[in-house]
Amino acid sequence: MRTKKDALVLLLAGGVGSRLNILVQSRAKPAVPFAGMYRIIDFSLSNVMNSGLTKVGVLTQYKPLSLMRHLGTGAAWDFTGRSRGVKILPPHTGFQDSDWYKGTADAVRQNIDFLEKNPSDEVILLSGDHIYNMDFHAMLEYHRFKKADVTIGMMVVPISEIHQFGAGITDMHNRIIDWEEKPENPKTNLASMGIYVFDYKYLLDSLYKDREEVDFGMHILPRAIDNDNVFAYPFYGYWRDVGTIQSYWETNMDVIRKESPLDPESWGIHTNVEADGRPADRAPARYGSNAKVRSSMISAGCKILGTVENSVLAPGVVVEEGALVRDSILFADCVVGKNSEVDLSIFDKRVHIQGDAKVGVGTNHKTPNKEYPKHLYTGISLIGKEAIVPSGVSIGRNCIVNSHTREDAYPAKEIPDSETV
Numbered sequence: 001m002r003t004k005k006d007a008l009v010l011l012l013a014g015g016v017g018s019r020l021n022i023l024v025q026s027r028a029k030p031a032v033p034f035a036g037m038y039r040i041i042d043f044s045l046s047n048v049m050n051s052g053l054t055k056v057g058v059l060t061q062y063k064p065l066s067l068m069r070h071l072g073t074g075a076a077w078d079f080t081g082r083s084r085g086v087k088i089l090p091p092h093t094g095f096q097d098s099d100w101y102k103g104t105a106d107a108v109r110q111n112i113d114f115l116e117k118n119p120s121d122e123v124i125l126l127s128g129d130h131i132y133n134m135d136f137h138a139m140l141e142y143h144r145f146k147k148a149d150v151t152i153g154m155m156v157v158p159i160s161e162i163h164q165f166g167a168g169i170t171d172m173h174n175r176i177i178d179w180e181e182k183p184e185n186p187k188t189n190l191a192s193m194g195i196y197v198f199d200y201k202y203l204l205d206s207l208y209k210d211r212e213e214v215d216f217g218m219h220i221l222p223r224a225i226d227n228d229n230v231f232a233y234p235f236y237g238y239w240r241d242v243g244t245i246q247s248y249w250e251t252n253m254d255v256i257r258k259e260s261p262l263d264p265e266s267w268g269i270h271t272n273v274e275a276d277g278r279p280a281d282r283a284p285a286r287y288g289s290n291a292k293v294r295s296s297m298i299s300a301g302c303k304i305l306g307t308v309e310n311s312v313l314a315p316g317v318v319v320e321e322g323a324l325v326r327d328s329i330l331f332a333d334c335v336v337g338k339n340s341e342v343d344l345s346i347f348d349k350r351v352h353i354q355g356d357a358k359v360g361v362g363t364n365h366k367t368p369n370k371e372y373p374k375h376l377y378t379g380i381s382l383i384g385k386e387a388i389v390p391s392g393v394s395i396g397r398n399c400i401v402n403s404h405t406r407e408d409a410y411p412a413k414e415i416p417d418s419e420t421v
Contacts, residue, residue: 006055007140007197008120009048010111012104013041013128014061014091019244021375022384023348025403028060029243030128031067033331033349035255035264036299036314038271039070040242041128045086046269048126049077051136054084057114058128059107061091069275076272089114103215109207116204123203125216127194131251132239133267134195139233143197149228150202150221152176153195155235164241165191166217168232176230181217190232192217193239202228238262246378249346252312252329256297282315290321306336320355328360337391348385348403358394359383364417369398371420376400395421 017029024032030041048056056079060067073079074086089111091101101107108115108125115123122143124136134153143151154168162183169178169188180186196216198206206213206220213219224230238261242248254262282301287293292307301316306323314332319325322339331349336342340353343360353359365379376382376398384403389395393410396417405421415421 006053006120007122007124007136008115008118008200009053009056009124009126009136010108010115011041011044011048011056011058011126011128012107012194013058013067014064014101014107015127015129016062017129017243019375020248021245021372022382022400022403023245023248023346024063026063026385027066028062028064031070032242032248033314034131034242034248035252036297036312037273038264038269039067040131041067041070042269042271043131043133043264043267044126044128045071045077046267047132047134047136048124049079049270050268051134053124053136054079054081055118055120056086057089057111057118058086059089059101059111061101061107064088064090070272072272072275076270076274087114103218105207105216105220106214108203109211112204112207115200120200123198123200125196125198129243130194130239130241131262132193133237133269134235134239139195139197142233143231146174146231147229148197148231149199150224150230151197151233152221152230153193153235154190154232155193155239156189157191159186159189162186162189162191166221167191170232174232174234176225176232179217179222179225181222193235195233197233245346245375245380245382249329249380253310253327255312256295256310258295288321291319314349323353331385344379344397345381345383347383348387350386351383351389352387353383353389354391354393356392357389359389359399360397361394362396362417365397367398367418369400369420370418372400376418 013030017024034040079086167180167188168176240251242251254260285298285302288305291304295310296308297312299315303318305321306319309326311325311328313330316333317330318335320338323336325342328345330347334347334351336353337355339356341358345360369376379397381399383401387401387405390407395415398418400420
């Protein structure tokens with residue numbers, strides 16, 4: 001019997017992720033930091049590594065430099081050697097927005113030469129912007145057992161959330177018999193995870209068949225379901241789409257929540273510790289005599305002299321004496337000055353909150369941000385990369401301070417709820 005070749009992996013990592021607002025001003029969504037020392041893409045890459053797969057193409061597009069630096073040679077995920085590797089696949093056209101990939105199928109079609117140079121029995125298509133732990137080898141075996149042309153990873157989600165996903169209707173054998181892409185009036189709560197296994201030849205034939213079909217969910221999958229063998233692979237583990245500020249905050253909080261199934265260390269999630277910020281070079285976290293830390297993740301290189309509650313701190317964060325950080329996510333090398341207060345906020349890298357300042361003030365969590373009402377509506381405030389909040393300034397709920405904002409940019413000492421600076 002012929003030995004099956006390792007599946008080829010294509011990881012789609014070019015999305016804008018605009019709902020993450022200022023967190024994606026200078027980086028692609030998969031490169032957004034997560035849980036202190038990781039990036040979002042680390043989860044997909046580590047799942048590939050832990051499943052024993054060895055050849056990966058990463059399709060980039062939007063602001064790819066941070067992502068490319070993070071991927072490096074692929075050594076952090078053991079993707080180096082004669083028979084293994086990770087290859088960055090940028091768009092083949094130009095640099096204008098109009099030249100960008102028109103959809104997921106168009107992205108793969110533009111890189112069809114990579115597929116043809118790396119023949120395999122199956123191709124696994126993944127998104128690089130989800131937090132989960134999954135054995136792709138088991139999914140491959142299921143795909144082969146079903147003799148499927150396409151297998152889609154799917155899980156049950158609340159019916160109120162199904163409008164965000166592709167949704168599959170299955171028969172008693174898990175064969176998908178109907179498909180709804182982001183339905184307003186859904187017939188099912190079975191959602192696509194954005195994880196596909198394609199028969200290699202079937203995928204090539206599909207991409208060549210109709211070049212006007214630019215998206216898998218909108219075009220290729222509905223046709224495949226009508227004419228060929230498409231099966232749902234049921235998944236029952238932890239999986240989160242962190243494409244909104246709210247879901248991003250909640251998923252970070254899952255890392256520190258007791259009894260949470262989200263455990264990057266036990267899952268074997270790897271990251272590139274030699275990339276930006278070089279967490280490998282950081283000294284252990286230090287704590288002052290008056291420091292208080294409760295239910296938080298404190299990364300290497302942090303210096304805690306004040307109080308940290310229910311928060312996630314990336315490497316190098318400083319919380320000075322008398323300061324309080326609560327229910328917040330702080331990226332690398334942020335400084336929270338003396339007697340300052342940070343509540344329900346997300347800080348990008350190298351934010352400096354000067355002494356006696358406050359971010360996240362008041363009890364009005366429900367008035368959305370005026371400029372981005374669909375991004376910030378639960379009380380979370382965002383502070384952009386390298387922004388400074390001057391001493392004595394008070395910032396309300398659902399506020400945004402843009403990246404690189406300096407002291408003279410603040411119109412007043414009090415920034416009301418829902419405003420943007």
